[in-house]
Amino acid sequence: MVAEEGEPTASAERAGRARRTARRAVVGRLSWGLADQAVSSVTNFAVGIWVARSLGLTAFGVFALAWLTYGVVLSASRGLATDPLVVRFSGVPHTSWRGAVARASGTALGVGGAVGVVCLGAGTVLGGSLGAAFAALGVVLPGLLLQDCWRYAFFAAGTGRKAFVNDVVWGVALVPAMLVAARVGSVAAFVLAWGAAAAVAAACGCLQSGIRPRPAGARAWLRDHRDLGYRFLVENVGVSGAAQLRAYGLGAIVGLGAVGVIRGAELLLGPFLAVLMGLSLVTVAEAARVLRRAPHRLARFCFLLGGGLAVAALLWGAALLLVPDRAGELLLGDVWASASALVVPATLGVAGAGLGVGAAAGLRALGAARSSLRAQLLASACYVGGGLGGAAVGGTAGSAWGVAAATLCGSAVWWLHLRSALRTHLPLSEARTS
Numbered sequence: 001m002v003a004e005e006g007e008p009t010a011s012a013e014r015a016g017r018a019r020r021t022a023r024r025a026v027v028g029r030l031s032w033g034l035a036d037q038a039v040s041s042v043t044n045f046a047v048g049i050w051v052a053r054s055l056g057l058t059a060f061g062v063f064a065l066a067w068l069t070y071g072v073v074l075s076a077s078r079g080l081a082t083d084p085l086v087v088r089f090s091g092v093p094h095t096s097w098r099g100a101v102a103r104a105s106g107t108a109l110g111v112g113g114a115v116g117v118v119c120l121g122a123g124t125v126l127g128g129s130l131g132a133a134f135a136a137l138g139v140v141l142p143g144l145l146l147q148d149c150w151r152y153a154f155f156a157a158g159t160g161r162k163a164f165v166n167d168v169v170w171g172v173a174l175v176p177a178m179l180v181a182a183r184v185g186s187v188a189a190f191v192l193a194w195g196a197a198a199a200v201a202a203a204c205g206c207l208q209s210g211i212r213p214r215p216a217g218a219r220a221w222l223r224d225h226r227d228l229g230y231r232f233l234v235e236n237v238g239v240s241g242a243a244q245l246r247a248y249g250l251g252a253i254v255g256l257g258a259v260g261v262i263r264g265a266e267l268l269l270g271p272f273l274a275v276l277m278g279l280s281l282v283t284v285a286e287a288a289r290v291l292r293r294a295p296h297r298l299a300r301f302c303f304l305l306g307g308g309l310a311v312a313a314l315l316w317g318a319a320l321l322l323v324p325d326r327a328g329e330l331l332l333g334d335v336w337a338s339a340s341a342l343v344v345p346a347t348l349g350v351a352g353a354g355l356g357v358g359a360a361a362g363l364r365a366l367g368a369a370r371s372s373l374r375a376q377l378l379a380s381a382c383y384v385g386g387g388l389g390g391a392a393v394g395g396t397a398g399s400a401w402g403v404a405a406a407t408l409c410g411s412a413v414w415w416l417h418l419r420s421a422l423r424t425h426l427p428l429s430e431a432r433t434s
Contacts, residue, residue: 036151036160039167043174045270051190052264053333054182059129060335061251061260062187066133068244070144073115075236077145081107082152083232084225086284087364090156091292101153101209103217108149110218112142132188140195146213147198150205162208170201231369235376242380246387250399253388258396264332264339265346265400268320269313283357287365298362299422306358306411310351317347338396345400352407359414368421375417379410 052060085104089097116138123135147170154163177193206212222229251259283305290301320343328336356379363372383406390402 036164036167039164039171041270043167043171045267046171047174047178047190047194048263048267048270049332050178050182051187052260052267052335054185054190055187056333058257058260059187060263061257062130062133063190064259064263065130065247065251066137066187066191067263068240068247069119069134070137070141071240072237072244073111073141074145074148075240076115076233077108077111077148078152079231079233079236080111080222080229081105082149083236083284083364084221084228086152086156087228087288087367088225090284090288091158094157097153097157098209098211100221101156102211102214103221104153105146105149105211105213106215107218107221108145109142109213110215112145116141129187132186133191136188136191137195140192140198143199143202144195146202147205149213150202150209153209153211166201166205166208169204170197173197173200228367228369231373232364235369235373238373238376238380242383242387245384246399246403249384249388250391250396253391254395254399258391258399260335261338261342261396262400264335265342267332268339268343269316269346269350283361284364287361291365295425298365299418302358302362302418304358305361306355306415309354309357313347313351313354317343317350320347342397342400345397345404348404349400349407352404352411356407356411356414359411359418362418363414363421366421366425368417368425371417371421375414378413379407382406382410382413 051063055063081104085100089100092100119134119138119141123131123133123138125131126134147166150166151163154160154166174194174197177197178190181189181193247259247262250262287298287301290298320340323340325336325340328340332339360372360375363375383403386402386404386406387399388402390398390400392398394401
């Protein structure tokens with residue numbers, strides 16, 4: 001009788017220990033993700049500050065256009081190569097992971113090579129400092145995309161510490177490269193230095209993983225994951241393409257200096273923007289794990305993620321308002337005076353984007369590519385309309401406020417689509433388990 005009474009107690013204790021172990025594992029993976037993003041944030045912030053102080057407002061605007069173009073290409077690579085990898089190969093057996101990573105990294109290299117050729121051609125046609133910057137970007141794109149692919153691969157395997165080490169390698173390699181670029185003093189030199197350091201980290205990723213990218217496997221990878229890859233491609237390019245269209249439109253309406261001002265304001269929020277851009281390294285994989293183990297907890301996970309990011313963004317923006325002008329000028333030089341005036345709308349925009357990150361992670365974990373694509377296209381249309389409409393009405397400041405309003409509207413779109421997808425998916429999950 002004692003044994004019978006003790007059995008449920010022992011079983012409950014084992015279940016409690018298992019839940020605590022699972023929570024510690026999640027916290028550990030998220031911690032490595034935050035540490036990795038901290039390194040990435042500091043690296044991106046340092047590059048932006050260095051270029052802004054070295055080149056001035058107009059040249060910084062040219063660098064910002066090259067940076068945003070890289071963001072579009074990176075988004076395409078993630079959609080085709082690494083997003084399907086994270087969704088379908090997080091927490092799988094090691095052998096399956098290795099084969100998938102070899103093909104996904106080969107796909108990323110292929111995207112970098114193909115678009116790099118286009119950038120080289122565009123640079124030749126454009127000429128001047130803008131053309132030189134685009135030509136330099138074409139040279140370094142393969143290494144940049146491969147380095148990003150290793151980060152996704154390591155987080156899919158649950159070994160975020162390797163992604164952290166890889167980003168540290170990139171940061172260390174950047175120091176001598178940027179010193180050389182500062183001596184040359186051109187936008188193209190800074191682009192080459194930034195990309196060369198990424199190539200060093202990409203080579204390190206091959207050693208860390210023991211995997212050689214297989215470009216020949218790209219066709220099979222695209223075919224096997226076309227149901228996710230092509231929708232994620234359009235979705236991701238919608239995000240970065242919207243930012244690119246806004247930047248080009250702002251440059252045409254107001255001038256290249258306005259692009260530099262907007263980029264300066266983004267640099268002030270750089271740590272947060274980098275986290276938002278790279279959180280899919282961790283959040284999609286974690287959301288996928290939550291979905292497999294406890295589907296009914298996915299909505300709560302997404303809500304806590306999005307709400308936490310929004311609150312943290314607001315706190316960061318509030319802290320920026322307290323920065324003295326003298327300290328800001330030491331950071332951004334001549335860019336500070338104009339960029340600091342946009343802290344409030346830029347902060348609201350980032351907070352809105354943070355809210356949407358939680359819903360986006362949930363939709364991707366569900367594999368609801370059609371819903372996430374529709375949400376992203378609507379949100380991107382809001383972004384471009386708000387940014388360019390605001391620029392036409394109120395110049396640089398009008399564009400910043402227009403984007404803030406559009407981002408909040410876009411976040412609402414994401415959550416409405418996640419709510420609809422959960423209503424469809426959860427009854428199916430319950431039916432399968434019953």
